[in-house]
Amino acid sequence: xxxxxxxxxxxxxxxxxxxxxxxxxxxxxxxxxxxxxxxxxxxxxxxxxxxxxxxxxxxxxxxxxxxxxxxxxxxxxxxxxxxxxxxxxxxxxxxxxxxxxxxxxxxxxxxxxxxxxxxxxxxxxxxxxxxxxxxxxxxxxxxxxxxxxxxxxxxxxxxxxxxxxxxxxxxxxxxxxxxxxxxxxxxxxxxxxxxxxxxxxxxxxxxxxxxxxxxxxxxxxxxxxxxxxxxxxxxxxxxxxxxxxxxxxxxxxxxxxxxxxxxxxxxxxxxxxxxxxxxxxxxxxxxxxxxxxxxxxxxxxxxxxxxxxxxxxxxxxxxxxxxxxxxxxxxxxxxxxxxxxxxxxxxxxxxxxxxxxxxxxxxxxxxxxxxxxxxxxxxxxxxxxxxxxxxxxxxxxxxxxxxxxxxxxxxxxxxxxxxxxxxxxxxxxxxxxxxxxxxxxxxxxxxxxxxxxxxxxxxxxxxxxxxxxxxxxxxxxxxxxxxxxxxxxxxxxxxxxxxxxxxxxxxxxxxxxxxxxxxxxxxxxxxxxxxxxxxxxxxxxxxxxxxxxxxxxxxxxxxxxxxxxx
Amino acid sequence: xxxxxxxxxxxxxxxxxxxxxxxxxxxxxxxxxxxxxxxxxxxxxxxxxxxxxxxxxxxxxxxxxxxxxxxxxxxxxxxxxxxxxxxxxxxxxxxxxxxxxxxxxxxxxxxxxxxxxxxxxxxxxxxxxxxxxxxxxxxxxxxxxxxxxxxxxxxxxxxxxxxxxxxxxxxxxxxxxxxxxxxxxxxxxxxxxxxxxxxxxxxxxxxxxxxxxxxxxxxxxxxxxxxxxxxxxxxxxxxxxxxxxxxxxxxxxxxxxxxxxxxxxxxxxxxxxxxxxxxxxxxxxxxxxxxxxxxxxxxxxxxxxxxxxxxxxxxxxxxxxxxxxxxxxxxxxxxx
Numbered sequence: 001x002x003x004x005x006x007x008x009x010x011x012x013x014x015x016x017x018x019x020x021x022x023x024x025x026x027x028x029x030x031x032x033x034x035x036x037x038x039x040x041x042x043x044x045x046x047x048x049x050x051x052x053x054x055x056x057x058x059x060x061x062x063x064x065x066x067x068x069x070x071x072x073x074x075x076x077x078x079x080x081x082x083x084x085x086x087x088x089x090x091x092x093x094x095x096x097x098x099x100x101x102x103x104x105x106x107x108x109x110x111x112x113x114x115x116x117x118x119x120x121x122x123x124x125x126x127x128x129x130x131x132x133x134x135x136x137x138x139x140x141x142x143x144x145x146x147x148x149x150x151x152x153x154x155x156x157x158x159x160x161x162x163x164x165x166x167x168x169x170x171x172x173x174x175x176x177x178x179x180x181x182x183x184x185x186x187x188x189x190x191x192x193x194x195x196x197x198x199x200x201x202x203x204x205x206x207x208x209x210x211x212x213x214x215x216x217x218x219x220x221x222x223x224x225x226x227x228x229x230x231x232x233x234x235x236x237x238x239x240x241x242x243x244x245x246x247x248x249x250x251x252x253x254x255x256x257x258x259x260x261x262x263x264x265x266x267x268x269x270x271x272x273x274x275x276x277x278x279x280x281x282x283x284x285x286x287x288x289x290x291x292x293x294x295x296x297x298x299x300x301x302x303x304x305x306x307x308x309x310x311x312x313x314x315x316x317x318x319x320x321x322x323x324x325x326x327x328x329x330x331x332x333x334x335x336x337x338x339x340x341x342x343x344x345x346x347x348x349x350x351x352x353x354x355x356x357x358x359x360x361x362x363x364x365x366x367x368x369x370x371x372x373x374x375x376x377x378x379x380x381x382x383x384x385x386x387x388x389x390x391x392x393x394x395x396x397x398x399x400x401x402x403x404x405x406x407x408x409x410x411x412x413x414x415x416x417x418x419x420x421x422x423x424x425x426x427x428x429x430x431x432x433x434x435x436x437x438x439x440x441x442x443x444x445x446x447x448x449x450x451x452x453x454x455x456x457x458x459x460x461x462x463x464x465x466x467x468x469x470x471x472x473x474x475x476x477x478x479x480x481x482x483x484x485x486x487x488x489x490x491x492x493x494x495x496x497x498x499x500x501x502x503x504x505x506x507x508x509x510x511x512x513x514x515x516x517x518x519x520x521x522x523x524x525x526x527x528x529x530x531x532x533x534x535x536x537x538x539x540x541x542x543x544x545x546x547x548x549x550x551x552x553x554x555x556x557x558x559x560x561x562x563x564x565x566x
Numbered sequence: 567x568x569x570x571x572x573x574x575x576x577x578x579x580x581x582x583x584x585x586x587x588x589x590x591x592x593x594x595x596x597x598x599x600x601x602x603x604x605x606x607x608x609x610x611x612x613x614x615x616x617x618x619x620x621x622x623x624x625x626x627x628x629x630x631x632x633x634x635x636x637x638x639x640x641x642x643x644x645x646x647x648x649x650x651x652x653x654x655x656x657x658x659x660x661x662x663x664x665x666x667x668x669x670x671x672x673x674x675x676x677x678x679x680x681x682x683x684x685x686x687x688x689x690x691x692x693x694x695x696x697x698x699x700x701x702x703x704x705x706x707x708x709x710x711x712x713x714x715x716x717x718x719x720x721x722x723x724x725x726x727x728x729x730x731x732x733x734x735x736x737x738x739x740x741x742x743x744x745x746x747x748x749x750x751x752x753x754x755x756x757x758x759x760x761x762x763x764x765x766x767x768x769x770x771x772x773x774x775x776x777x778x779x780x781x782x783x784x785x786x787x788x789x790x791x792x793x794x795x796x797x798x799x800x801x802x803x804x805x806x807x808x809x810x811x812x813x814x815x816x817x818x819x820x821x822x823x824x825x826x827x828x829x830x831x832x833x834x835x836x837x838x839x840x841x842x843x844x845x846x847x848x849x850x851x852x853x854x855x856x857x858x859x860x861x862x863x864x865x866x867x868x869x870x871x872x873x874x875x876x877x878x879x880x881x882x883x884x885x886x887x888x889x890x891x892x893x894x895x896x897x898x899x900x901x902x
Contacts (some may be wrong), residue, residue: 241900245717252705269710300902308900311828313896316761318726318793319831321770321822379755383881384779392773392786393760403894404757 003028003109004089006078009097010035012270013046022280024433026105029055029086038342045224049272066150071215077257093186098267108263119191119227122181123220141178142211173203184236228475235261237294239301247301248314250327262292317401329431331402336411336434340441345518356506358506361412365420380404394423416466428473440488440543447529487544581813582805586677593660598654610690613672615641617694622744624694632707639675686799688712691796691810699887700832701898723797724821725832729775731876737841747837755882755895759861769812769819776876830899
């Protein structure tokens with residue numbers, strides 16, 4: 001009889017009874033503290049159920065509200081009973097009614113017997129742990145907390161604020177150094193009795209009564225005064241989520257819990273029949289197990305917290321809808337937008353797909369339909385090319401496209417003839433976007449079209465106006481995309497250098513020099529076409545200063561660098 | 567939100583509650599077993615009309631999840647729905663012959679029942695063709711979820727409506743009573759949903775899926791809403807405002823995270839598209855009792871004389887909740 005268990009019980013009494021019986025029948029004395037909110041009738045029934053076991057005791061009942069002194073008082077009373085009634089107990093294990101022993105009791109006894117003077121209690125100095133939830137760390141000790149957080153939230157917050165304003169502070173008694181950690185400990189008789197019989201205990205108790213969540217700091221702090229050997233970890237597997245409440249174990253965690261080799265786990269869902277059956281009734285296997293190894297469980301719960309706080313970037317759904325601009329960039333993956341390229345080059349899209357190995361769409365925001373790669377009408381995720389559906393919510397359209405094709409870089413074309421008014425700001429502000437623009441390239445399509453010149457002039461004026469507005473957006477101080485802008489004249493002069501730059505930014509796949517260039521459309525007569533527009537009073541200034549004749553085109557000119565807006 | 571707006575919403579909430587009370591006179595109890603409801607029981611609320619064929623599977627599905635009692639409004643069924651339900655020991659039914667439309671599509675009746683019997687219970691409000699999927703639903707009963715929600719101080723749980731459809735024409739396979747409708751309607755759209763925020767009620771407004779794709783491509787603004795908040799720890803002061811898309815007080819609509827994290831959420835598998843769909847569409851076309859002048863059913867009827875085929879190359883075949891989680895349609899949140 002070297003081990004004794006203290007159980008703090010408040011709900012699910014049946015399960016608590018089952019576990020208490022398990023400890024007791026394996027020769028471990030149990031002292032049970034039942035919350036004073038448990039009705040007298042229920043408590044009596046509970047006590048009667050366990051009356052056949054002579055190594056179970058009940059301690060004075062306290063009101064245990066979360067975050068208040070009651071939990072410490074309960075542990076104290078129960079500890080006193082344990083130390084007094086069972087003199088053979090060397091280690092006292094603090095557990096709750098929803099704790100479940102995972103390994104045979106004999107193994108725990110053996111483990112503790114091999115470490116007779118060791119106190120297992122997680123105890124870390126406040127300054128060094130980031131655990132605290134809710135913004136109160138030092139202030140847990142320096143302020144007073146007479147109001148329960150769960151019931152009197154306003155009073156609680158108001159009183160904290162008041163003390164901050166008035167700069168009211170308390171000193172730790174006797175220069176104690178505040179320590180914190182899991183409330184589930186396993187202490188030696190020597191240490192525990194030293195804490196409980198300390199002549200200064202009244203002073204400490206008075207101080208900790210007004211500390212916030214004292215059950216995570218009372219024993220953790222005082223143990224530092226007396227313990228000869230502290231193992232700063234809890235023998236109870238207990239994981240907390242981002243709100244500071246314990247994760248719960250269910251039937252489907254059976255294998256995980258088995259493999260964790262932990263002695264006790266908390267908190268078990270009371271209806272998890274399979275877990276209770278497996279761990280309380282199963283005969284111990286003969287595996288030689290040593291140290292607890294909760295690594296895998298740790299990872300699963302750490303992931304759950306990450307999912308809750310970070311989520312999957314680029315995903316918009318019913319339970320993840322980040323406010324606009326509250327997240328850096330609105331997409332989850334990098335993508336490239338090309339403006340003017342498929343006008344200037346005859347085979348730009350297939351060429352780009354070949355060189356970069358990405359998915360290259362046409363004008364996704366074309367007026368008639370979304371021009372998906374290969375001209376298909378439905379894409380991944382059953383996203384359709386229907387313009388009305390797309391324009392109903394262009395943001396959703398683009399984020400859906402990028403989410404549905406995640407893992408694969410997307411490239412698409414844009415131009416002033418498209419309907420992108422709802423999306424252009426989003427793209428410009430998105431650090432995931434790479435936007436490359438050849439201004440004035442729309443003129444090429446007009447140049448090659450077979451229309452009345454009056455009509456062409458009208459369209460050119462229209463497109464130029466739209467593109468100018470669009471460029472204002474791209475050049476705005478809020479733009480965070482990687483944006484490159486060339487006039488068409490600049491680009492035509494030396495197309496390979498900028499293409500190389502864009503391509504090498506897209507992927508590490510092709511660090512080699514470009515060996516194959518896309519085929520530029522035949523621009524013979526284009527200069528004259530621009531001149532005709534000018535003669536009609538419509539100056540296509542966005543195309544840049546185009547040389548008037550072909551000879552000029554051949555003439556070497558000093559190349560200008562493209563500018564990059566970051 | 568300003569004080570005026572908050573007060574406006576408060577008045578609106580009271581109005582819905584008053585209206586529900588008034589409309590309760592249209593209900594007459596046929597077989598009311600609400601005395602059997604114990605503390606903490608899980609309750610299902612539903613309005614239905616001529617759903618006899620779907621009922622056996624519907625009841626079994628939710629009983630298996632651990633639902634303790636069903637509270638159902640039968641809107642003038644002629645196929646024996648009420649008789650069938652009256653034989654079930656865990657069902658209470660009320661009958662009405664009044665207008666579904668003028669009861670705001672059944673919501674007034676259900677608001678009343680929720681008010682009267684739902685207080686401090688977890689209440690699931692679903693149609694007979696909707697099946698709730700939530701994280702770990704294959705290994706954990708519904709009570710595990712509601713206990714976790716309680717422990718996390720969460721009062722409402724969102725579950726988007728996911729339209730399921732068969733491959734080929736909707737009427738090709740005949741649905742038998744008691745059969746799992748997912749045996750037939752096993753396909754869905756995984757990534758074409760459009761989301762907006764409703765600034766008044768604070769809920770998300772989700773549209774898309776096969777109905778938007780096939781029936782509302784020319785007027786997407788009218789496509790049916792898919793956002794739903796069917797599972798609520800009910801309190802006497804609450805009221806659903808329009809179907810189960812939104813509630814008041816508006817804090818209940820915040821089933822999504824605004825900072826980039828994911829809250830836990832589920833899916834309502836919507837198995838409307840079975841062979842029974844054609845009869846429903848014709849009937850509702852005549853009754854004009856559905857949302858926006860039965861526009862939805864009219865759109866189906868206009869599509870072509872025969873039954874539609876909603877399947878496309880990128881339709882996804884339903885496997886389990888984990889698949890829906892990976893696709894990003896629902897989330898485990900921080901439940902592990």
